[in-house]
Amino acid sequence: MVLVVFGTGNAAAAVKEAAPNGFTIENEQVVAVDQATAWKALVEDVDRWWPKDHTWWGAESTLSIDARAGGCFCEIGRDGKQQAQHMTVSFVDPGKTLRLLGGLGPLQGMGLNGAMEFRLSAVKDGGTRIVLHYRAGGYTPDDLSKFAALVDKVQGLQLGGLADYLRRARDPAKAGSGK
Known part of the structure; x- marks a missing residue:
């Protein structure tokens, strides 16, 4: 099964494959910044662009990515005692590829x-x-x-958060507006 949905601007999303035992999805955004700037935002500013409504503790949490093999994509709750390892970093090619392993959100609990x-x-x-x-x-x-379309939508929001963050950073007039 392949479902392709094109959004506004330079965004694309697709459920590439879906079966009872798993799925493959892909989302894409094009931003008007160089790879080094996009990479820096991806790994150093995740707490500023990842949607807080897709975290365990919302606006009171802090997200981080330790961009090294074995590093953590982690979340720390408001008092520092609440912690979640969302994924483990398995591959880093700076400016080109970041691979993380694990199940996100409810997939982890399953x-x-x-x-x-x-x-x-x-x-x-x-x-x-x-x-x-x-x-x-x-x-x-x-x-x-049955989860593929929903996960695709959520990951589209997450990647959209990164793209919007990069667009705001590039356009100072939008930086303070949240748009």
């Missing part, structure tokens, strides 16, 4: 695993194409194909 890659590449006008590729699966009595 005992599922996944491989998420952020792939950055230059586009001809000097911007950067950012592709968020996620493949998840494993044993569960639930039909995982």
Whole structure:
């Protein structure tokens, strides 16, 4: 099964494959910044662009990515005692690829695993194409194909958060407006 949805601007989303035991999704955004700037925002500013309504403790939490093999994509709650390891960093090619392993959100609690890659590449006008590729699966009595469209939508929001953050940073007039 392949479902492709094109959004506004330079965004694309697709459920590449979906089966009872797993799925593959891909979201893409093009931003008018170079790869080094996009990479820095991806790994150093995750707490500023990841939607807080897709964290365990909302606005009171802090997200971080330790961009080294074995590093953590982690969340710390308001008092520092609440902690979540969302994913583990497994591959880093600075400015090009960040691969994380694990199940996000409810997939983690279901005992599922996944491989998420952020792939950055230059586009001809000097911007950067950012592709968020996620493949998840494993044993569960639930039909995982039913989760694919929802996970695709959520990851589209997450990648959109990064793209919007980069666009605001590039345009100082929008930086303070939240748009």
